[in-house]
Amino acid sequence: MRLRIAAAAAADRLIVSYPRMDVAQGRPRVPSFYAMETVRAVEGALPELRQFERRAERGAMTRLGWPAPKDKALSIDAFEFDLASIHAALSTPRGEARGHGRYLMELNRHAGRSLRQRRQRWERRWSVSDGLMGQDEESRAILARFGLQVRAYSPSTLQHFAACPYRFALHGIQQLRPRESPVPLDEMDPLTRGALFHTVLFRLFPLLRDGGASIADADRILDETAAQYEDDLAPAIPRVWRGEVEDLRADLHGWLRRQGAGNAWEPIHAELAFGLRDRSERDPSSAAEPVALLDGVLLKGSMDWVERHKHSGDLRVTDHKTGRAPGKVPLRVGGGAALQPLLYALACQSLLGQPVKFSRLYYATQRGGFTSADIPVTEEASEALAEALRIIGDSIRRSLLPAAPQTGACQYCDYRMVCGPREEERTRRKPPLPELDRLRAML
Numbered sequence: 001m002r003l004r005i006a007a008a009a010a011a012d013r014l015i016v017s018y019p020r021m022d023v024a025q026g027r028p029r030v031p032s033f034y035a036m037e038t039v040r041a042v043e044g045a046l047p048e049l050r051q052f053e054r055r056a057e058r059g060a061m062t063r064l065g066w067p068a069p070k071d072k073a074l075s076i077d078a079f080e081f082d083l084a085s086i087h088a089a090l091s092t093p094r095g096e097a098r099g100h101g102r103y104l105m106e107l108n109r110h111a112g113r114s115l116r117q118r119r120q121r122w123e124r125r126w127s128v129s130d131g132l133m134g135q136d137e138e139s140r141a142i143l144a145r146f147g148l149q150v151r152a153y154s155p156s157t158l159q160h161f162a163a164c165p166y167r168f169a170l171h172g173i174q175q176l177r178p179r180e181s182p183v184p185l186d187e188m189d190p191l192t193r194g195a196l197f198h199t200v201l202f203r204l205f206p207l208l209r210d211g212g213a214s215i216a217d218a219d220r221i222l223d224e225t226a227a228q229y230e231d232d233l234a235p236a237i238p239r240v241w242r243g244e245v246e247d248l249r250a251d252l253h254g255w256l257r258r259q260g261a262g263n264a265w266e267p268i269h270a271e272l273a274f275g276l277r278d279r280s281e282r283d284p285s286s287a288a289e290p291v292a293l294l295d296g297v298l299l300k301g302s303m304d305w306v307e308r309h310k311h312s313g314d315l316r317v318t319d320h321k322t323g324r325a326p327g328k329v330p331l332r333v334g335g336g337a338a339l340q341p342l343l344y345a346l347a348c349q350s351l352l353g354q355p356v357k358f359s360r361l362y363y364a365t366q367r368g369g370f371t372s373a374d375i376p377v378t379e380e381a382s383e384a385l386a387e388a389l390r391i392i393g394d395s396i397r398r399s400l401l402p403a404a405p406q407t408g409a410c411q412y413c414d415y416r417m418v419c420g421p422r423e424e425e426r427t428r429r430k431p432p433l434p435e436l437d438r439l440r441a442m443l
C-alpha cells in the first residue's frame with residue numbers, strides 16, 4: 001500500500017512537470033504520452049485528457065519558477081527535497097527560519113563548505129572566497145611559479161587583468177577555456193572574420209613588400225582563403241557566408257587603397273612571432289623563445305605588421321582590428337586594457353635591435369572607419385607600461401586575484417558560468433582596491 005501511495009505521488013509530480021503552456025515560447029504544449037502512461041501504470045486507467053491537463057495545470061501554477069513541490073514530502077528526489085525545504089525556509093519570517101537549512105550543512109561536507117563560501121562572498125570584505133586569493137605561504141609559493149618573470153604571457157592575457165583580476169587568473173594561470181562544441185555557422189562570427197582578414201593580409205604581404213599588390217591580387221587571395229575556410233567550417237547557409245565574404249572584400253579594397261600612393265610606410269614583416277609553438281604562417285624572422293622586456297617580464301605573441309618609414313627609417317608596429325574603434329583612444333596603456341601596442345613595440349625593438357617610434361591599433365574596416373590609434377613609444381609611455389606590469393606582477397606575487405569586474409565586464413565574459421550572474425552587484429559592496437583602481441585610471 002505504501003508503495004502504491006508513493007507511486008501515486010510520483011505520478012502527480014510527473015504531471016506537475018508537464019505544464020500546458022510552453023512558457024518560453026508562449027504556445028500550447030501537448031501532454032506527454034509518457035506522463036499519461038505513468039499515470040495509467042500507477043492508477044490502472046488512462047486519465048481523461050481534460051482532467052489530466054487540469055491536474056497538470058494546478059500543479060504547474062502552484063510552483064511556477066521553483067521546480068519542487070510545496071510539500072517536501074512529495075519530492076521525488078533529493079534535489080526537489082532540498083528546493084522544497086529551502087523554499088519553506090525562505091517563506092518563514094526571518095527570526096523563525098534559523099536552523100531550517102542546517103541539515104544541508106551537515107549532510108554533505110562539500111555542500112556545507114560551498115554554502116559557507118557563498119555566504120562569505122557576500123560579506124563586505126575581501127576573503128579567500130572572492131577569487132584566486134590565498135593569504136598563506138603555500139598559496140604564494142604556488143603562485144610564484146606564475147610570476148611575470150617566470151612564465152610568458154601574451155598581451156591579450158595581461159589585458160584581462162584590468163577588466164577583472166579573476167578573469168586573468170582563470171584564463172592565464174588556470175588556463176580555463178570555454179568548451180568548444182560544433183554549432184551550425186549561420187553567420188560569420190567576429191573571431192572567424194578577424195582570422196580570415198588576418199590570413200588574407202599575411203598572404204598579401206610578400207606582394208606589398210616587393211612592390212605593390214593590385215585589387216585583382218587581393219580578390220584572388222581573398223577567394224582562395226575564403227574557400228579554404230568554407231571547406232573547414234561548412235557554413236550552414238552558403239548565401240549568408242558569401243554575403244559576409246563580399247563585405248570583407250569591400251573592407252579589403254578600402255584597406256589596400258590606403259596602403260598605396262601617399263603612404264610613407266612600407267611593410268617589412270608580417271606575423272612576426274615570438275615564444276609561440278605554432279610557427280605556421282609566421283614571418284621567417286620569428287623567434288621560438290619569448291622576449292624579456294623591462295625588468296625581465298616574459299612576453300609571447302605575434303605582431304601583425306612591422307613597417308619602416310621610407311624617409312626616416314623609423315619603425316612602426318601595427319595591429320589590425322576588424323571591430324569598431326573604441327570611443328576613448330588610449331594614450332599609453334588605456335587603463336590596462338590596451339597594453340598590447342607598447343608591449344609589442346618593446347618586443348619589436350628587442351627582436352630587431354632597432355628603436356620603434358610608434359605602435360598603433362588600426363581599425364582596418366568600414367566598421368572601424370579605417371581609423372588609427374597611434375601610441376608614440378616614449379620614455380613616459382615605457383614608464384607607464386612598467387607601472388602597469390608592476391601592479392599585475394605584485395597582485396600575482398601577493399596572491400590577490402579577486403573577482404573584481406569593471407563595469408560591464410561580466411556581460412560578455414567566458415567565465416560567467418564559473419562566477420554566477422551577480423558578480424558586479426556583489427563586488428560593489430566590497431572595499432576599494434587602490435592598485436587596481438590606479439591601473440584602470442591610467443591613460
Ligand code: SF4
Nearest residue numbers: 164167410413419423
Ligand atoms: S564573470 Fe565577471 S567576475 Fe567572473 S571572471 Fe568574468 S568578469 Fe570576472
